[in-house]
Amino acid sequence: MSTQETVRRQAGSVEETALKLDSEKAEQIVDALNTDLAATYVLYHQVKKHHWNVEGAEFLGVHEYLGEITDDLEESADELAERAQAIGGVPLSGGSTYEEHAPIEPEGEDVYGVRTSIENDMEAFGVIIESLRDHIGLANELGDYATEELLRETLETAEEHAHHLEHYLEDDTLVLESATN
Template identity: 90%
Template sequence: MSAQETVRRQAGSVEETALKIDPEKAKQIVDALNADLAATYVLYHQVKKHHWNVEGAEFLDVHEYLGEITEDLEDGADELAERAQAIGGVPLSGGAAYEAHAPIEPEGEDVYGIRTSLENDMEAFGVIIESIRDHIELTNELGDYATEELLRDTLETVEEHAHHLEHYLEDDSLVLESATN
């Protein structure tokens, strides 16, 4: 770790920026963005775990799709963090901070069957969807239309993944069940 002792910006602080968002409003928005950032990274690590551990007849398709989800989550997290910084805040950083601020609980280290794993992912996506919708409303009320638009774009991506996971979990499949007789 660096020997530098001077803190340039303290976590949890908000400073005025050229974007001219009132610091008290910016604080509320940064808190919302950090909650969504935290949830995104908690879900990212959960989906990545499922990506690494998926097995079975549909391994390749599910493995590749989970990889796509993690790429989208990482891109979305980057956009949330950069917006929090742009409006004067300090984005959260680190696993412990993410877990402490996320509205979702991490799944844990155990490996589950892929159906259970995807159900856990879909449940987490549902919590994130509700959180982002609340934050869209908040940013609109506070007059931060750029953050509102960013969150709308994020919501569209998150909803699309939740919808696709729902399809993976349907009981109709081309995979034949093995005969037990």
Template identity: 65%
Template structure:
């Protein structure tokens, strides 16, 4: 393990960037990106938890669906972090900082029925969709269409996954309920 103690960049400092984005504007965009990054990881961990604990007749399909969903979130988070770094910032990291920065809230450690878990997920997806739209608008208003485009691509995937959660929450199902006598 390295014994080097030199800090190359403090976490809360946005440095001049080679993309020629004004530092004041970059600071605002990095702040928004770090919120999106934190939100992504809260959602990621909630989806991962649901992947681990899902049960029932549709277990395997839901297990796979949740895996794909959290992988999509993680991919978007990586793009967000790389963009924050590219414009001079430091991507937020570490569980304490992620939780503090997030505007969405993890449902907790308890295990719920599948419908409740998916309703909680869909609620978080909705909050993240609204936040992403705000961050896209901010980036574009500050003259950073590239960040807007990156976030727009992530938004498309987030909306698509949220729509899949909506489908799972519909009342119609092929699984028969046990008859009660």
């Protein structure tokens, strides 16, 4: 625990910055960015768990791809947090804080089969995609075009990953279901 006696910036506060975004608008944008930041980190930890625990004939490909997803999620989280800070906000931090503010439920500690894991990841990506779309509209409506662009780029990456995960769940595979077929 910190021994610092004074708080420089209180969580949940928004201050004026050189970017000159109206404080009311900045508060709305910071709230949206923090929601997306929380969701991104909740999904990051879920996908990382799947990356560590994946097994089976397609292990290597799935393991590597889930690693790529976590790299992209970590980068997106960093960009969302930095944007929130740049417009005067305080980015959320901490596992329980993320879970409290995320629009997705964390999967839990148990290990599931690869298909169930990927289905859970796709479902979480779907929620994040919807949130990002709403927040793109909000940023546009409030005239924060830089945040709008950042969210569009984040959305594009999220949609790409959801689409690729969907392919893993298709029924066409090179792996034989049983040796007797």
